[in-house]
Amino acid sequence: MTTTSMTTTMTSSFPAEILHRAAALLEQRRRPLLISHPRPDGDTIGCALALRLALLQIGSQPLLACVHPIPENVAYLPGAETYVSDVPEDVDIDLVIAVDMSDLSRTGGIYKDAWCGKFPLLVIDHHATNTAFGDVNLVDPDAAATALPLAALIDALGIPLTGDMATCLLAAVLTDTRGLRTSNTTPEVLRFVGQLIEAGGDYAGVMEKTLDSIPYRQMRGWAVALDRLQLDGQLAWATFPLAEKIALGIEDHDDLDLGNLLSRVAEAKVMATFLEMRDGTVKVSLRSRPGYNVAWIAKVLEGGGHHQAAGCSVTGDLDAAQARVLPLARQELAQHPGEGLGAADSATFARVSARR
Ligand code: AMP
Ligand code: MN
Ligand code: MN
Numbered sequence: 001m002t003t004t005s006m007t008t009t010m011t012s013s014f015p016a017e018i019l020h021r022a023a024a025l026l027e028q029r030r031r032p033l034l035i036s037h038p039r040p041d042g043d044t045i046g047c048a049l050a051l052r053l054a055l056l057q058i059g060s061q062p063l064l065a066c067v068h069p070i071p072e073n074v075a076y077l078p079g080a081e082t083y084v085s086d087v088p089e090d091v092d093i094d095l096v097i098a099v100d101m102s103d104l105s106r107t108g109g110i111y112k113d114a115w116c117g118k119f120p121l122l123v124i125d126h127h128a129t130n131t132a133f134g135d136v137n138l139v140d141p142d143a144a145a146t147a148l149p150l151a152a153l154i155d156a157l158g159i160p161l162t163g164d165m166a167t168c169l170l171a172a173v174l175t176d177t178r179g180l181r182t183s184n185t186t187p188e189v190l191r192f193v194g195q196l197i198e199a200g201g202d203y204a205g206v207m208e209k210t211l212d213s214i215p216y217r218q219m220r221g222w223a224v225a226l227d228r229l230q231l232d233g234q235l236a237w238a239t240f241p242l243a244e245k246i247a248l249g250i251e252d253h254d255d256l257d258l259g260n261l262l263s264r265v266a267e268a269k270v271m272a273t274f275l276e277m278r279d280g281t282v283k284v285s286l287r288s289r290p291g292y293n294v295a296w297i298a299k300v301l302e303g304g305g306h307h308q309a310a311g312c313s314v315t316g317d318l319d320a321a322q323a324r325v326l327p328l329a330r331q332e333l334a335q336h337p338g339e340g341l342g343a344a345d346s347a348t349f350a351r352v353s354a355r356r
Contacts (some may be wrong), residue, residue, distance in 0.1 A: 010251070010345065014138070014149065014152055014270050017200060018136065019152060019153060019156045019170065020156065021136045022081060022122055022124070022136050022153050022156070023156045023157050024096075024257065025095060025120055025122050025136060026055065026060070026153075026157060026213070026275055027058070027157070029060070029062050029094045029095035029120070030059065030060050030061060030151070031060070031063070031092060031093045031094045031095070032062050032063070032064060032093065032094070032095040032096070032097050032122075033062075033063045033064075033091065033093040033095070033096050033097065033110075033157070034048045034052060034062055034063070034064045034097045034099055035065050035066070035097065035098050035099060035101075035102060035107045035110050035111065036048050036064070036066040036099055036100070037049075037066070037097065037099075037101040037106045037107070038066070038067050038068050038106070038108035039068055039253050039254075039255050039283075040066050040068060040070060040098075040143075041071075041075075041175055042073070042171045042172055042174065042175025042176070042210055042241060042331050043069060043100045043145045043147060043173075043175055043176045044066075044099050044100035044101070044116075044146070044172075045066070045071075045074045045080065045089055045171070045172075046077060046147065046169060046170070046171035046172030046175065047064075047100055047124065047146045047150045047168070047169070047172045047267040048168075048172075049064075049077050049078065049079045049080060049168040049171070049205070049306055050147070050150065050165045050169045051099070051108070051124075051150060051153075051154070052064060052079050052082070053079065053162065053164055053168065054157065054159045054230070055318075056115065057160075058157065058159060058172065062132055063082045063084070063087065063091070064079070064082055064084065065083065065084050065087055065110045066083050066085065066108075066110075067085055067086065067108035067109060067110060067253075067343040068085075068253035069085075069253065070214055071254075072213070073158060073209060073210045073211075073324070074171055074210055075176075076209055077167065077168050077171055078164045078167070078222070079168075086109075086110060088121075089112045089114050089115075089184065093119060094119055094123070094311070094314070095120055095122065096111060096115060096119050096120070096121045096309070097118055097122045097123075097124065098122070098123045098125070098126075098133075098151075099109070099122070099124055099146060100124070100125055100126070100127075100209050101123075101125060101127070102125060102127035102130045102134045102201060102304040102305070103129075103131045103132050103133055103309040104130045105247075107306075109178045120134075120135045120136070121133070121134040121135050121136075121338070122134055122135070122136050122137065122138070123136070123139060124137045124138045124146055124149055124150050124153065124327065125137075125146055125149075125305075125344075126139065126140050126141060126142075126144070126145060126146050126148070126149060127137070127139075127141065127143045127228050127304055127305060127306060128144040128295050128305070128306050128307055129295055129299050129304035129306075131308070136296075136320050138152075138153060141265065142184070143170050143184075144173060144176055144177050144182060144184040144186070144189045145173040145175070145176035145177065145189075146172065147172035147173040147175075147192075148173070148188075148189070148192060149174075150172075151167070151169060151192065159194060161196075161199040162200065163199060163200025163201060163202070163248075164168065164200075165199070166196040166197070166199040166200055166201030167196075167200075167201045167202045167205070167206060169195065169196050169201065170197075170203055170206045171195050171206045171210050173189065173193060173196075173209060174193075174206055174207065174210065175201075175210060175211070177189065178211075178263075179207065180193070183290040183308065183310065183318045191325075205233070207272075209305045215261070217248060217249060217250065217254075218254070218256050218257070220248050221244075221245075221250055221256040221258075222256065222258070222261055224240060224244045224248070225238045225240055225256070225258050225261065225273065226238070227259075228240070229265070230268055231265065231268065233270055233333065234269040234270065234333050235268060235269075235270050235271075235273065235326065235329050235330060235333060236262055236265040236267070236268035236270075237262070237271050237272040237273065237274065237322070237326065237329075238257075238258065238260065238274070239273075239274045239318045240274065240275045240276060241276050241277040242277070245264055245275070245276070250279050252277045252283075254277070255273075255275055255285065256275075258273040259271070259273050259285030259286070259287050259309065259311070262274075263287035263289060263309075264284075267334070268289075268290055269288060269289045269292045269306065270286070270287070270289075270329045270332055270333055271286070271287040271288070272284060272285065272286050272287075272325055272326065272329055273285045274318050274322060274325070276317065276318050277313075278320050279314045280315065280316070280317075280344065281314060281315050281316075282313065282315075282317070282318055282321035283327055284298075284301070284303070284308045284311060284312050284313070284314055284321060285310075285311045285312070286298055286309070286311060286312075286325075286329070287303070287308060288307070288309075288332070289308070290306070290308065290309050291330065291336070292307075292332055292333070292336065293306050293307045293308075294307065294308065294309070294332065295310045297310065297312075297325065297328040297329060297332065298310035301324065301325070301350060303330075306348065
């Protein structure tokens, strides 16, 4: 087993007091419940799995829960098979840990009201919109992934990093940076990834299995979404009707990673995807180029996220959701007058098919 110590610069950006309080909670409690957010991504899953392995080393018995199934691209990570989709209110736990989520509603109902005041709540996160809803909040909004504050915590606990833990953390950081592409991919992030590889993390495996493996169903879904792609000036968006999801056998918890797909439209500064759900809501994913902020739009619509990647759910059909979100997106674009395309150019790029 390869092990390494993470005595790095990573810890320096964190107030030592918060790290110590978080570490003390983990040392005192032996039956923590780790919750990953709905429609889970590599960060929430990779971090919970890395923390599970770390806690097993100090004799804890962590329990992992997520309301939705673990996506295929992270299901190979060690411990993914131990996730449960819910726990009863009287479950035998003594600590709750919210992993990679900005507010309590993001536990998807796994957190039970009766636990409030009974078990301490530890929040480990990096969302700009985090509401500091825990008793201890290890939240770094500048971090590219929850993996970074989590690694600082594991380091503070003095737990050596194994190859398996490093692989889980690689899945987390490589997912949230879209393969080290995002503007928050700092030298610190690159050093962190280097340390994870040195610790025995399977970088090539994560790149291949997590980032470069798209299920056929998802690719077919991309075909539908791309056929419905629209561009108006610097705003790109696509809608995905429920009927198309049903035809392809796509469940509501599967967002096809459409937000990240659209984030690459060259002409666009702000991108939005609209997925119609079976419960009469529309799941909205927002993305933006550096310097453009979509977190406030999601927040206005009772969602949340980061400046460049945020999301929310809107009640109503696809037309209603577009009518609420697109004007806000245009408002953000209007904050940056004079940048990008002139009116004539944007007219040339606007390709709105009559079918839509
Ligand atoms: P998504 O568009 O679902 O990939 O989400 C982009 C980012 O926004 C992720 O960091 C999510 O955790 C966050 N996010 C998405 N939906 C919500 C929501 N309803 N409330 C709070 N945060 C959200
Ligand atoms: Mn996440
Ligand atoms: Mn994250």
